[in-house]
Amino acid sequence: MSVKANGVMAPGQALPSEGGLNVVRHAFVVARRNLKKIPGDPSLLLDATVMPMIFALMFIYVFGGAIAGTQADYRQFVMPGIMAITITIVARTTGIALAVDFSKGVVDRFRTLPIARSAVLSGQVIADVMRMILGQLVILAFALIIGFRVHTNMVSVLGAVALLTAFGVALSWISAFIGLTMRSVQSVETVTTLVMTPLQFGTSVFVMPGTMPGWLQVVVEWNPTTLVVDACRGMLLGGEVAEPTVKAMAWIAVLLAVFVPLSVRAYSRRRN
Known part of the structure; x- marks a missing residue:
């Protein structure tokens, strides 16, 4: 691949020496740039902390008594689901951030730099994953403060956080694909909301599937968010872990296998 006489790459070109280590290093440089926005705009953390x-x-305090009989019982049931809700909220912003960068010409400037083409996408996902992890830790601490109790051990807690983070990575790539295929920030916001809403409410996050109509139970039980939440409940409260975890990991693998290549292709083809 040729380099321009002024020493910068032609837009869309990769580094001549683009290798695995370079790609990772460039992705973390872009992620660092994205995370540096937070001190100047603390609202970027509100979706990962305050909203959940x-x-x-x-x-818990409005619907908990009606759903589970007592707020205490419902608190134990719903808090693992709230951690998953945190993931879906943050993942939605991946596509929005990419759309904003395109609209402001930031991506065009990135393309003139000698960095790996995939770094822009990977860097955004890495930055959002960092916010997801922080959000989970904050929400878990908040849950303990309001009375939630873990019935397992630290290894299981870390396993739940790891599974939720892996799910968040997959959702971020879905969001990235939407952000790269829609032409306006408003469209990205609308479509990501439409995609994430069934993954938030058409699940076992807030109520047991057994209370739903039969046809909906089938949908809910195979919803990847349900599988992730059920696995996390087992890891945090005790109960079945292996089956929902295996099914959740299968969903995560499929989503990554589909949306990572689609996102990279959409990024390569998009020019403005």
Whole structure:
């Protein structure tokens, strides 16, 4: 691949020496750039922290008694699901951030730099995954403060966080694909909301599937969010872990296998 006389790459070209280590290093450089926005705009953390807290308080103290009989019982049931809700909220912003960068010409500037083409996408996903992990830790601490209790051990807690993070990576690539295929920020916001809403509410996050109509139970039980939440409940509270975890990991693998290549292709083809 040729380099321009002024020393920068032609837009869309990869580094001549683009290898695995370079790709990883460039991705973390872009991720660092994205994370540096947070001190100047703390609202970027609100979706990963405050919003899930509001969900938790609203469902536990407004609906908890009606759903589970007591707020205490419902708190134990719903908090692993709230951790998953945190993941879906943050994942939605991956596509929105990419759309904003395209609209402001930031991506065009990245393309003139000698960095791996995939670094822009991977860097955004890495930055959002960092926010997901922080959000999970904050929500778990919040859950303990309001009375949630873990009935297993630290290894299981870390396993739940790891599974939720892996699911978040997959959802971020779905969001990235949407952000790269829609032409306006408003369209990206609308479509990502439409995609994430069934993954938030058409699940076992807030109620047991057994209370739903038969046809909906089938959909809910195979919803990847349900499988992730059920596995996390087992890891945090005790109960079945192996089967929902295996099914959840299968979903994650399929989503990554589909949407990572699609996102990379969409990024390569998009020019503005």
